[in-house]
Amino acid sequence: MNFTFMIIKRLGSLVVTLVVMSVVIFLLVEIMPGDVAEMILGQSATPESLEALREERGLNDPVFTRYLRWAGGLLQGDLGESIYMRGVPINTLLWRRVGHSMLLALTAFIIFVPLSIFLGIVAGVKAKKTADSIISFLGLATMALPEFVSGVFLISIFAVQLRIFPIISVIPIGESVFSNLDILILPALSITFVMFGYVSRMQRSSMIQVMNSDYIRAAMLKGMPRRYVILRHALKNAMLPTITIIGMNMGWLFGGLIVVETLFAYPGMGSLLMTAIRTRDVPLIEACVLLITVVFAVSTLITDVMYGFLNPRIRFQGDVQ
Amino acid sequence: MNSSILTIENLNVYFDVFGGSVSAVRGLNLTLDHNESIGIIGESGCGKSTLSYTIMRYLAPNSRVTGKVMFREDNLLEKTEQEILAFRGNRIAMVYQNPYSSLNPALTIGFQLDEVTRFHQKASKEKAREKSIQALTSLNMGDPEGLVKRYPHQISGGMQQRVCIAMALLCQPDLMILDEPTTALDVTTEAVILDLIRDLKDKYAMSLMYISHDIGVINKVADRIVVMYSGEIVESGPNEELFAHPHHPYTRALINCIPREGLVKENFRLNTIPGYVKQRGTDEGGCPFAERCSMKVAGCIERYGMREVGEKHAAACDRAYAADVADSFAKLKVSRSKQHADHTKPILEVQDLYKHFGKKRKIYAVNGVSVGVERGTVLGIVGESGCGKTTMGQTAVGLYTPSKGRILFNDTDISVSWKKRSPEMLKQIQFIFQNPGRSLNPSHTVEQIISRPLKKLMGISSREERKTRIIKMLEQVGLSEEYLSKKSSHLSGGEQQRVAIARAFCLSPGLIICDEPTSALDVSVQSSVLNLLGDLQAETLAAYVFISHDLHVINYISDYIMVMYLGRVCEYGTREEVMQPPFHPYTEALLSSVPEIDPSQKKRKIRLGGQLPDPAKKIRGCPFAGRCHMQIGTICETQPPPLVKFSDTHSLSCHLDFPDAVREPAGEATG
Ligand code: SF4
Numbered sequence: 001m002n003f004t005f006m007i008i009k010r011l012g013s014l015v016v017t018l019v020v021m022s023v024v025i026f027l028l029v030e031i032m033p034g035d036v037a038e039m040i041l042g043q044s045a046t047p048e049s050l051e052a053l054r055e056e057r058g059l060n061d062p063v064f065t066r067y068l069r070w071a072g073g074l075l076q077g078d079l080g081e082s083i084y085m086r087g088v089p090i091n092t093l094l095w096r097r098v099g100h101s102m103l104l105a106l107t108a109f110i111i112f113v114p115l116s117i118f119l120g121i122v123a124g125v126k127a128k129k130t131a132d133s134i135i136s137f138l139g140l141a142t143m144a145l146p147e148f149v150s151g152v153f154l155i156s157i158f159a160v161q162l163r164i165f166p167i168i169s170v171i172p173i174g175e176s177v178f179s180n181l182d183i184l185i186l187p188a189l190s191i192t193f194v195m196f197g198y199v200s201r202m203q204r205s206s207m208i209q210v211m212n213s214d215y216i217r218a219a220m221l222k223g224m225p226r227r228y229v230i231l232r233h234a235l236k237n238a239m240l241p242t243i244t245i246i247g248m249n250m251g252w253l254f255g256g257l258i259v260v261e262t263l264f265a266y267p268g269m270g271s272l273l274m275t276a277i278r279t280r281d282v283p284l285i286e287a288c289v290l291l292i293t294v295v296f297a298v299s300t301l302i303t304d305v306m307y308g309f310l311n312p313r314i315r316f317q318g319d320v321q
Numbered sequence: 322m323n324s325s326i327l328t329i330e331n332l333n334v335y336f337d338v339f340g341g342s343v344s345a346v347r348g349l350n351l352t353l354d355h356n357e358s359i360g361i362i363g364e365s366g367c368g369k370s371t372l373s374y375t376i377m378r379y380l381a382p383n384s385r386v387t388g389k390v391m392f393r394e395d396n397l398l399e400k401t402e403q404e405i406l407a408f409r410g411n412r413i414a415m416v417y418q419n420p421y422s423s424l425n426p427a428l429t430i431g432f433q434l435d436e437v438t439r440f441h442q443k444a445s446k447e448k449a450r451e452k453s454i455q456a457l458t459s460l461n462m463g464d465p466e467g468l469v470k471r472y473p474h475q476i477s478g479g480m481q482q483r484v485c486i487a488m489a490l491l492c493q494p495d496l497m498i499l500d501e502p503t504t505a506l507d508v509t510t511e512a513v514i515l516d517l518i519r520d521l522k523d524k525y526a527m528s529l530m531y532i533s534h535d536i537g538v539i540n541k542v543a544d545r546i547v548v549m550y551s552g553e554i555v556e557s558g559p560n561e562e563l564f565a566h567p568h569h570p571y572t573r574a575l576i577n578c579i580p581r582e583g584l585v586k587e588n589f590r591l592n593t594i595p596g597y598v599k600q601r602g603t604d605e606g607g608c609p610f611a612e613r614c615s616m617k618v619a620g621c622i623e624r625y626g627m628r629e630v631g632e633k634h635a636a637a638c639d640r641a642y643a644a645d646v647a648d649s650f651a652k653l654k655v656s657r658s659k660q661h662a663d664h665t666k667p668i669l670e671v672q673d674l675y676k677h678f679g680k681k682r683k684i685y686a687v688n689g690v691s692v693g694v695e696r697g698t699v700l701g702i703v704g705e706s707g708c709g710k711t712t713m714g715q716t717a718v719g720l721y722t723p724s725k726g727r728i729l730f731n732d733t734d735i736s737v738s739w740k741k742r743s744p745e746m747l748k749q750i751q752f753i754f755q756n757p758g759r760s761l762n763p764s765h766t767v768e769q770i771i772s773r774p775l776k777k778l779m780g781i782s783s784r785e786e787r788k789t790r791i792i793k794m795l796e797q798v799g800l801s802e803e804y805l806s807k808k809s810s811h812l813s814g815g816e817q818q819r820v821a822i823a824r825a826f827c828l829s830p831g832l833i834i835c836d837e838p839t840s841a842l843d844v845s846v847q848s849s850v851l852n853l854l855g856d857l858q859a860e861t862l863a864a865y866v867f868i869s870h871d872l873h874v875i876n877y878i879s880d881y882i883m884v885m886y887l888g889r890v891c892e893y894g895t896r897e898e899v900m901q902p903p904f905h906p907y908t909e910a911l912l913s914s915v916p917e918i919d920p921s922q923k924k925r926k927i928r929l930g931g932q933l934p935d936p937a938k939k940i941r942g943c944p945f946a947g948r949c950h951m952q953i954g955t956i957c958e959t960q961p962p963p964l965v966k967f968s969d970t971h972s973l974s975c976h977l978d979f980p981d982a983v984r985e986p987a988g989e990a991t992g
């Protein structure tokens with residue numbers, strides 16, 4: 001089995017995952033009390049009007065038919081209509097928000113991934129020395145703080161005291177996020193706070209493990225300078241587990257996004273999902289959750305590909321003698 | 322110019338540990354001449370590896386070193402971190418036990434070779450690559466250009482070790498330190514590598530320091546042996562003299578622990594050394610072996626210290642053959658009768674057994690093996706890794722079900738998983754594995770471990786009764802009652818194996834499958850386990866299937882021997898029949914590869930080239946074709962060899978023409 005084949009296989013299983021998840025999501029929403037008709041009509045519902053609406057929207061069809069209709073729509077790019085916003089197509093609502101969230105996630109990513117990997121490596125190389133103690137303490141401290149605490153903390157320092165960044169991260173009407181990039185910093189930092197401790201600890205322990213391995217000893221005893229051994233021999237191997245961990249924790253990152261976006265009133269997908277849940281906007285919930293699933297699955301795939309790329313044992317599997 | 326390469330003077334290495342410090346190397350003096358090769362031997366914990374890392378200046382931060390390590394005119398201990406880089410890998414190179422883990426999995430072989438000359442000789446990229454390819458070529462490695470582009474996991478263990486040796490040779494070092502470089506390899510590969518090392522030593526006029534626990538291996542490469550115990554050198558001298566006339570009781574005891582040619586269980590018990598190597602604190606002095614020494618007398622401690630005892634031969638004590646105490650070695654001769662063997666009917670019968678793994682890529686692990694084990698006898702199965710011996714054992718235990726063929730135990734078909742076997746069957750067939758630590762639950766006490774099968778399979782419900790039985794059993798395996806409440810993770814490897822043996826024997830089984838039961842143990846512990854297994858067998862009349870890669874061990878313990886290669890039987894017969902000519906060519910090659918414990922023994926040299934064929938490939942002819950030194954021609958490759966019978970018991974499969982033998986055409990090849 002070669003690497004390309006593995007990727008194709010993974011793509012296949014990705015599709016299967018998505019299909020299964022769409023069923024699960026659909027059924028979950030299905031068993032939530034109340035149906036779409038009740039939500040649309042709300043207080044003004046009468047049994048007759050409910051029945052008429054159900055008939056009109058096909059809500060009386062068997063579950064299977066409704067699922068197919070929904071899934072069929074999804075495939076054609078039709079995510080349905082929002083109920084709370086009175087029939088606005090979800091497509092027009094969602095994608096802008098997704099873009100915003102991506103941008104925030106990306107900003108956070110650019111900050112926390114290099115930072116935590118770098119500091120994790122430093123801590124690992126200097127294990128049990130002062131630098132390690134400081135980094136480990138920072139990691140533990142930030143890990144213990146939930147996003148909303150660290151968020152408030154950041155706001156009070158940088159927004160209220162220093163007034164460097166805005167308190168809330170709303171985008172003024174008629175402007176795009178790109179002309180307001182400074183609003184990204186504080187939310188991204190609070191996400192960094194959560195991820196940093198975890199990722200840097202992971203990086204530290206894998207670095208320590210690699211530095212104690214036979215092949216690092218062998219490289220050192222070949223007379224290579226320590227710095228070179230760390231850079232050329234240790235780094236690549238030590239980053240493998242970290243990459244997996246980051247990939248596996250994309251879900252966590254999204255959880256963080258929801259909280260942080262709500263806290264900063266940032267118009268991303270997280271806050272959209274919160275609103276949808278609060279208003280029980282079923283089609284919108286479905287669309288958001290499914291999208292998160294897609295992102296999650298794709299990021300796992302990317303992680304695996306990266307992993308294979310860094311690790312020749314995966315890339316050249318099967319031609320072991 | 323001084324001809325010595327390495328002079329170590331009064332070297333002490335301490336490790337600061339929780340609550341004090343322990344001494345790992347103590348008062349060590351050693352000289353290594355130009356182009357000389359010494360072997361350092363000792364059991365685990367004797368400080369031999371610490372010594373090599375001290376020379377390389379690669380010790381844990383909690384270590385303290387005093388003394389002098391002179392490499393030519395430089396005291397290595399006084400060099401700065403920066404200065405020492407010029408020695409490591411350049412003037413002093415090292416090769417390690419496990420080639421697989423010593424090569425970086427993420428970098429190509431070429432890269433890992435090139436960097437040595439790029440750093441030490443400031444070679445350009447092209448020049449470095451050229452040198453790497455030269456080094457690989459000089460070790461007779463085929464296709465070096467292709468090899469440099471590969472990753473370590475893509476080549477076999479023997480090739481990996483050659484890459485490591487090539488790496489060590491790149492700068493033509495003055496001193497090469499080899500730390501158990503062949504321990505992880507098969508005997509035939511080991512033999513080839515050892516020859517190679519000997520040749521290279523003379524070709525490049527290097528000095529060698531060869532560290533091993535295996536005296537046979539050391540004999541092959543070293544001119545002089547240094548015996549270490551508990552961080553001290555206790556004896557050193559030329560191989561033959563040291564073997565023939567050891568002066569230190571430890572040297573003699575150690576040599577007598579090792580199963581070797583001519584020692585068989587009917588006539589000899591192996592020597593054992595009671596107790597174990599103690600970590601010594603820095604303040605303890607005197608003879609490190611005193612606690613375990615059978616030659617100890619009141620006055621001997623004061624006289625302890627290295628002295629010349631012959632030409633180039635020095636020992637710290639000369640009481641190995643002292644006459645003033647009774648010689649415990651005399652008791653090693655025994656005569657255990659063989660009478661209990663029952664030749665009428667086999668207790669275990671394997672009929673045409675096949676075991677294949679995998680669906681798409683089929684691995685043919687066992688390919689048509691038929692063999693019987695008689696009541697009260699030991700069948701030794703020997704072969705290199707990948708020969709299917711372990712799969713055979715595990716199929717008999719019921720961990721696998723056969724792909725084809727049958728296994729009968731006392732005429733009952735047991736070709737099923739152990740889950741489907743009757744409790745009586747489970748009781749009758751017991752097993753002892755290589756790694757006792759892994760087969761015993763680490764958090765259970767010894768009592769719990771042995772108690773479980775007693776309750777489940779013997780149906781002994783009273784805890785008291787179980788306990789009495791366990792205590793009796795523990796006594797038989799040489800453990801006292803105190804062990805009842807000890808957790809298995811707190812026991813040493815040897816003790817754990819004893820517990821595993823006790824667990825197996827307390828059910829009075831008819832058959833015990835022992836899969837490499839001693840290969841993870843030190844020789845002194847191995848010998849006590851082998852003695853124990855021999856005694857228990859004589860007492861209980863149980864039959865063993867004893868699987869091992871070590872021919873000396875197999876020779877010691879077995880009544881019958883089966884030699885396997887690539888899932889097939891090469892040769893089968895009684896011990897004497899298999900160990901003496903006529904041989905199957907593979908048996909012959911194996912025997913000639915085994916490092917001899919006694920350096921005065923010289924034997925025919927047969928070196929196998931090539932590697933085991935891909936186990937996923939179907940083989941039409943003889944599995945050994947292609948590596949066989951006796952190969953006749955294409956017939957070996959195209960036609961399955963016939964079964965050649967020499968006696969009722971002795972047979973082998975080969976196309977060679979053996980006079981006075983009955984030949985039976987071969988059956989179907991692979992299924
Ligand atoms: S000094 Fe005494 S205790 Fe030590 S090895 Fe010699 S005889 Fe044994």
Ligand code: SF4
Pocket residue numbers: 906907943944945946947949950951952953957962974975976977
């Ligand atoms: S059949 Fe041929 S290849 Fe096989 S062992 Fe005999 S001589 Fe060697």
